[in-house]
Amino acid sequence: MNSPPAQHTKSRQTFSRNLLRSHMLIAAIGAFSLLIALITIFVQSRNVYLLSNHSIPVSRASSMVLRGVQHSLASMRGWVSLDDKEFISDWSQVWEYEITPAAINLGQIGTEMKLPGFKQRMTELSLLLAELQESQWWVLEIAQTPGNEPARVEYQFEAEPLLSSLDEIIRSLFTLNDEGVTLFSHDEEPNSLHDAGISFYTASDMLKRIVFQGEVELEDKYFYNLHMLKTAVSVLSRSFQKSDELETTIRYFKRDIAALKTVSTEIIALRKSYNWNVVRHRMETETVPLAKKVVKLMKRLDSDTDKLMTQRATLTARIGNFAAPGLSVLLVAMVCSAFIISRKRARALSRPATILAAAANQLAAGNFIEDISPVSDDELGDLTRSFNSMRRDLQDAQKQVVLQEKLAAIGQLSGSVAHDIRNPLNAISNSIYFLNLISNEETDPKIKEHLLLMGHEINRANGIINDLLDFSRENVPTFSKGDLNLLLQQVLAGGDFSDVITVDLQLESGLPVVEFDHLQLERVFTNLISNGAQAMPDGGTLKVHSARDGASIRITISDTGHGIAEENLDEIFEPLFTTKASGVGLGLSIVKDFVKKHYGRLTVASVVGSGTTFTVLLPMDQNAAKE
Amino acid sequence: MTIFNIKKLCSCILLMCLVLLTGKAVLAQGLKSDADSSETTPAHVYVELQRVEQLIDGLGLFMGVPEPELLGVSITNAAPHDVYFQARTLVIKANRLSFELIRKDSDPPVLPEGVVRPAEVKQMVLEALGVLSEVSRKFQMLGVHPQVELKEVTPSDVFMASMTANRHLNALLERRFSPAEVYRVVNLAIGYTSRLLAQYPGAPRIPKKPLYEKNKRPLDVYYRLNDCLLLIIQIYQASDVDILQMNVSGINEKNISPSDVFDMASLIVARLDFLHKSNGSRVPRETYFPGKKFPSDVYQQAGILEQQLTTLLSYVENKEQANR
Numbered sequence: 001m002n003s004p005p006a007q008h009t010k011s012r013q014t015f016s017r018n019l020l021r022s023h024m025l026i027a028a029i030g031a032f033s034l035l036i037a038l039i040t041i042f043v044q045s046r047n048v049y050l051l052s053n054h055s056i057p058v059s060r061a062s063s064m065v066l067r068g069v070q071h072s073l074a075s076m077r078g079w080v081s082l083d084d085k086e087f088i089s090d091w092s093q094v095w096e097y098e099i100t101p102a103a104i105n106l107g108q109i110g111t112e113m114k115l116p117g118f119k120q121r122m123t124e125l126s127l128l129l130a131e132l133q134e135s136q137w138w139v140l141e142i143a144q145t146p147g148n149e150p151a152r153v154e155y156q157f158e159a160e161p162l163l164s165s166l167d168e169i170i171r172s173l174f175t176l177n178d179e180g181v182t183l184f185s186h187d188e189e190p191n192s193l194h195d196a197g198i199s200f201y202t203a204s205d206m207l208k209r210i211v212f213q214g215e216v217e218l219e220d221k222y223f224y225n226l227h228m229l230k231t232a233v234s235v236l237s238r239s240f241q242k243s244d245e246l247e248t249t250i251r252y253f254k255r256d257i258a259a260l261k262t263v264s265t266e267i268i269a270l271r272k273s274y275n276w277n278v279v280r281h282r283m284e285t286e287t288v289p290l291a292k293k294v295v296k297l298m299k300r301l302d303s304d305t306d307k308l309m310t311q312r313a314t315l316t317a318r319i320g321n322f323a324a325p326g327l328s329v330l331l332v333a334m335v336c337s338a339f340i341i342s343r344k345r346a347r348a349l350s351r352p353a354t355i356l357a358a359a360a361n362q363l364a365a366g367n368f369i370e371d372i373s374p375v376s377d378d379e380l381g382d383l384t385r386s387f388n389s390m391r392r393d394l395q396d397a398q399k400q401v402v403l404q405e406k407l408a409a410i411g412q413l414s415g416s417v418a419h420d421i422r423n424p425l426n427a428i429s430n431s432i433y434f435l436n437l438i439s440n441e442e443t444d445p446k447i448k449e450h451l452l453l454m455g456h457e458i459n460r461a462n463g464i465i466n467d468l469l470d471f472s473r474e475n476v477p478t479f480s481k482g483d484l485n486l487l488l489q490q491v492l493a494g495g496d497f498s499d500v501i502t503v504d505l506q507l508e509s510g511l512p513v514v515e516f517d518h519l520q521l522e523r524v525f526t527n528l529i530s531n532g533a534q535a536m537p538d539g540g541t542l543k544v545h546s547a548r549d550g551a552s553i554r555i556t557i558s559d560t561g562h563g564i565a566e567e568n569l570d571e572i573f574e575p576l577f578t579t580k581a582s583g584v585g586l587g588l589s590i591v592k593d594f595v596k597k598h599y600g601r602l603t604v605a606s607v608v609g610s611g612t613t614f615t616v617l618l619p620m621d622q623n624a625a626k627e
Numbered sequence: 628m629t630i631f632n633i634k635k636l637c638s639c640i641l642l643m644c645l646v647l648l649t650g651k652a653v654l655a656q657g658l659k660s661d662a663d664s665s666e667t668t669p670a671h672v673y674v675e676l677q678r679v680e681q682l683i684d685g686l687g688l689f690m691g692v693p694e695p696e697l698l699g700v701s702i703t704n705a706a707p708h709d710v711y712f713q714a715r716t717l718v719i720k721a722n723r724l725s726f727e728l729i730r731k732d733s734d735p736p737v738l739p740e741g742v743v744r745p746a747e748v749k750q751m752v753l754e755a756l757g758v759l760s761e762v763s764r765k766f767q768m769l770g771v772h773p774q775v776e777l778k779e780v781t782p783s784d785v786f787m788a789s790m791t792a793n794r795h796l797n798a799l800l801e802r803r804f805s806p807a808e809v810y811r812v813v814n815l816a817i818g819y820t821s822r823l824l825a826q827y828p829g830a831p832r833i834p835k836k837p838l839y840e841k842n843k844r845p846l847d848v849y850y851r852l853n854d855c856l857l858l859i860i861q862i863y864q865a866s867d868v869d870i871l872q873m874n875v876s877g878i879n880e881k882n883i884s885p886s887d888v889f890d891m892a893s894l895i896v897a898r899l900d901f902l903h904k905s906n907g908s909r910v911p912r913e914t915y916f917p918g919k920k921f922p923s924d925v926y927q928q929a930g931i932l933e934q935q936l937t938t939l940l941s942y943v944e945n946k947e948q949a950n951r
Contacts, residue, residue, distance in 0.1 A: 130832050137833045138912055147915025259730035
């Protein structure tokens with residue numbers, strides 16, 4: 001019988017899905033390889049990008065800042081030394097177009113690069129550049145101004161008026177003297193005026209040299225001359241002719257000399273101080289150190305960037321070195337693995353088909369091999385199962401054909417042979433009957449025993465002949481009403497059981513009278529009871545029960561004999577099947593046929609070593625059962 | 628105990644007593660000084676300023692220099708700090724006059740260390756008074772009239788009085804305050820503002836120099852500096868602090884001299900110094916005599932200051948907004 005192919009469900013694997021999966025697996029291997037190649041390319045391109053877009057611009061911006069700082073210093077020095085305003089303009093442009101944009105650019109690139117500690121350094125740089133620019137600005141402001149040398153300013157605003165005043169006084173005295181005005185009470189005193197003039201002009205010249213030429217070593221000589229001037233004026237003041245005008249002149253003379261001493265002391269102190277040239281001092285102590293700090297910071301930044309870039313370049317080179325062989329190996333591995341996996345998957349996928357093809361060939365050659373176990377739960381699995389089902393059906397059909405042919409041969413043979421055998425058997429039976437009639441007490445017991453044996457064997461032979469005839473004929477039952485319990489009692493009464501067998505008869509009273517073929521059912525019960533008794537050669541209990549079972553009457557005949565092996569249970573009703581040493585194996589086949597013709601059902605249950613139970617269910621209403 | 632030890636002990640006790648007495652004296656002096664400081668009011672400063680004015684009037688008469696006309700500006704809400712810088716200018720001018728007339732020179736007064744109190748202003752005015760008194764004595768002029776009425780005045784009144792005294796004193800000078808000196812004070816203001824801007828990372832401290840404009844007069848510089856003062860007022864107002872207000876609407880434009888511009892620049896420096904001390908920023912760079920300068924030079928330099936103050940105002944406003 002063909003079993004229907006398994007239903008396709010969504011959860012079930014299908015051949016196409018398996019095929020798709022197989023292809024997807026190969027594609028996944030390819031994609032994986034491609035992904036590695038892509039990652040390698042991405043890392044490489046990123047490193048190259050960083051090297052080209054970060055390292056170089058950082059170096060460029062960094063060197064631009066450095067160059068700008070040097071440039072600004074040069075411009076500043078140019079202005080300080082040469083007093084050319086072009087340098088100021090140049091300085092301004094350096095900051096506007098070189099340093100500031102480069103620093104901003106550097107900050108932006110550095111932020112993108114995510115250099116460690118870069119932000120802090122940029123803040124430091126920004127601060128330093130601001131300080132440097134401011135410092136330079138102030139240097140530019142101060143340079144080329146009188147204030148750059150405070151001593152000069154003091155000289156200009158404080159010493160010069162005094163020197164001018166003193167010069168005027170001395171000149172006026174000389175003029176008066178030259179004009180013959182009597183200034184002194186002694187003739188020798190004009191020498192003192194002369195001395196005062198020499199001292200003043202010498203001191204005046206020395207002060208100028210100290211302030212403007214930095215000849216600070218003249219300080220002592222200057223003050224000596226100032227002292228000589230003061231002395232000369234003191235001598236003069238004692239020798240002057242007394243007059244109000246001259247007294248006032250001498251008072252102013254002395255006052256201005258005293259003021260000049262005070263002022264020049266301050267001026268010389270300023271000229272000697274470390275800060276005598278403000279710009280130079282500021283450049284040395286502030287501007288240049290700031291520029292150096294910037295340079296140092298930029299160099300540190302450059303060094304860090306270089307280090308990072310070197311690391312990246314090394315990494316890029318390493319990846320580059322690895323990429324070509326690595327990717328080649330990966331390519332080979334991909335091809336190999338694709339081949340291995342494809343082959344394995346192709347084999348797995350084609351195996352059921354190969355097995356099926358081989359089995360089909362075997363089947364075509366008439367070899368009914370065993371079932372093929374389905375190796376997959378897909379369309380090929382379904383095909384395998386269908387093939388198995390088909391193979392079993394074919395095998396059964398073949399068996400049936402053989403059996404039918406055999407039975408047909410038996411039928412033909414038994415029909416003609418039964419008449420030919422039964423006649424001699426009847427003759428033998430009559431002879432035995434006659435011999436028994438004529439035998440008496442004096443007859444040899446051995447003869448009597450053999451006559452009895454002959455009678456039994458003739459009965460058995462008749463039984464076989466009856467079986468053959470029943471099997472070969474179309475036995476149409478002839479129904480008539482009857483009592484099944486009574487029939488069972490009659491069959492049991494006619495039975496020849498050994499003494500070791502106990503019969504347990506339990507018949508339900510009041511069973512309805514039903515219609516049946518007496519001969520056929522007698523044959524059914526006789527065969528079943530006889531089989532039960534034969535199954536207990538060493539004794540046992542033979543149970544015969546009848547009972548109502550719904551619309552049927554159930555008759556069970558069970559023994560406590562050796563039982564039937566499980567593998568034989570399905571075949572005991574097949575014609576010509578027997579496990580007995582004697583017999584042709586038609587009894588149970590006929591029993592089943594007769595029960596079937598009564599629209600009944602015959603079942604068997606057996607446990608090896610415990611016994612067998614046959615159950616016959618017969619409908620009480622034949623007509624209803626027939627419908 | 629030996630005699631030596633007794634002598635030693637006595638010496639120690641005497642020394643301790645001496646130390647205690649000295650300490651007490653110093654402490655008493657300090658307390659007195661504090662008491663003086665706390666007792667000084669604008670009225671006391673005003674009295675001293677009036678004495679200064681009397682001396683200047685006397686010197687003016689002696690030298691035959693007429694009193695200049697009034698400037699026509701008014702001040703409100705001035706603080707001792709503002710008056711201090713005017714008084715400091717007074718001292719500088721008095722010193723210069725002293726050198727010119729009697730050849731006596733003194734060091735210029737230093738900038739205040741902290742926030743100025745009236746006592747320090749008074750001290751500065753007294754210094755000017757001392758210098759001018761000495762000059763007057765040299766010319767055998769009458770002494771300062773001791774009787775001056777003490778009346779209720781505000782720091783703004785003191786400011787105006789010191790400004791008037793400054794103008795009058797400037798007129799007596801042979802070497803009057805020139806654009807070069809204004810230039811120097813403007814540079815000082817630039818230095819202060821740079822330090823204030825340095826507190827804001829990334830802020831441009833020294834802007835590009837504005838274009839040089841020819842033919843500028845002191846009046847133009849005065850107005851530009853007034854614009855700077857208005858910016859400073861806005862900077863203070865951004866922090867909810869009211870400061871001095873100056874009304875220049877009635878200004879007598881013909882009478883604006885470099886000395887007046889110098890006073891205005893000093894006022895700006897006073898306000899920046901106050902702001903600078905409140906913020907605790909670094910001391911500004913020292914400035915030096917720039918040589919010959921014209922009003923146009925000062926005008927250009929004041930342009931730098933104006934740009935700086937504009938930048939500072941924007942940073943202060945942003946900071947205040949962020950704080951809110």
